[in-house]
Amino acid sequence: MDPSLPSKPAAGGARRLEKRTAPEARPQSPATGQTRPALVSLNWEEEDIENRLGIFKGGRFTRVNKTFSLILAVIASALFLWLMFVLNAGHSGFQRLGTVFVRPGNLYATVPATLCFFWGVMVSLLKIPKINLQRKALDLAAVPQNRDFVLNEATARTVLERMRGLVDDTRNFILLNRIDRALSNLHNIGGVSDVSAILKAQAENDENVVASSYAMIHAMIWSIPVLGFIGTVLGLSMAIGRFTSVLSVSQGAISAAEEMSRMKDHLREVTGGLSTAFETTLVGLGFALILHLLADLVQQRETDFLDECNDYCQAHVVSKLRTRPKEDNAQ
Secondary structure (H helix, E strand, O other), X not given: OOXXXXXXXXXXXXXXXXXOOOOOOOOEOOOOOOEOOXXXXXXXXXXXXXXXXXXXXXXXXXXXXXXXXXXHHHHXXXXXXXXXXXXXXXXXXXXXXXXXXXXXXXXXXXXXXXXXHHHHHHHHHHHHHHHHHHHHHHHEOOOOOOOOXXXXXXXXXXXXXXXXXXXOOHHHOHHHHHXXXXXXXXXXXXXXXXXXXXXXXXXXXXXXXXXXXXXXXXHHHHHXXXXXXXXXXXXXXXXXXXXXXXXXXXXXXXXXXXXXXXXXXHHHHHHHHHHHHHHHHHHHHHHHHHHHHHHHXXXXXXXXXXXXXXXXXXXXXXXXXXXXXXXXXXX
């Protein structure tokens, strides 16, 4: 069997991913100019991380299934809080850390803040393999790489058939969907500038789709500090209420020693409320900072991929186009 040919479809008509090198097609990376091996085929239905479980439908492109990410976040939050309870009950140097999260007055803010934090983390982490899968489309020899190849109405049909045979559905891949839309309408296009306009419009649409996929993460980044400030308000309210009770202790007819003992007990409650106020703020700001940095790293990686898609379209599609005027096509 010729190793350069795609593998036969598996049961159900789906093609398995074969990471083999096509000897005639080794495209250069538009960004680095380095030669890299070309993949024979991609199957989004099988390779997407969310589709592998067979329970949740994977989000389009790099979107993440909210239900799937929430379930993972609940599990991670439960494990994290359990660890904090263990640390709080122990006598190690991390006992203070556990106390910050599981102090009875802090739980009203730390539990939802922890859930929001891990939800944002799970969305960010799930996007990484989805971005990697999208990047593999750059290694597909969808458009012939030889210098003499020219894209016109006749060869465009061949390229479309070839590209659609390399993946299960071009609509599942950002790069291939962009090229498919441009070449499918090539017979209605009068010049190269029109093709560039279509690719540019689709690129802007892809950028909007990618930006909207971070809406959940940005919502978590905004809500976590708010939960921390809510804990601050609750802590200060408890501290003020308990301080009022401290002042009322001296109004009873009791001995000085007993009065001092009661005041000490009430002052401990006051300091507990102040601890809740500051600790919940610390948790909220710390979680928000970590999540913000993680989201920025993932978003930068995805932005770099979109730039590579733009370079690919310019180098392997627009530069190879040779279209005729509409009046010539009509004749």
